[in-house]
Amino acid sequence: MKKIEAIIKPYSLDKVREALSKVGITGLTIYEVRGHGRQKGHTELYRGAEYTVDFVPKLKLETVVPSDMEDKVVEAIITAANTGKIGDGKIFVSDMTKVVRIRTGERDEAAV
16 A cells, blocks of 8 residues: 655645546545745735745645555646646655554555
């Protein structure tokens, strides 16, 4: 099993969710996060005053999938979230050693 985490721009969420649904992903957790990478924030104007936004609003998506679905899920996220501009985000994939569904006690692949 693999845990896939993706940091994306907020307006990409609907496209990404739709793409994941098409490849069969039903479970997804979304967090509102802030951060910066190479773009290092930006400046904005508010009531005539310029100020710097050091941490840009992003969304973090998490899902756990069977190992054989890893490539499909990663490609779906890339295709849906890619604008070709800096700040599109990143995807992190890690191994999951155990998953347990609390309600039924199902474990591992059955719990996903």
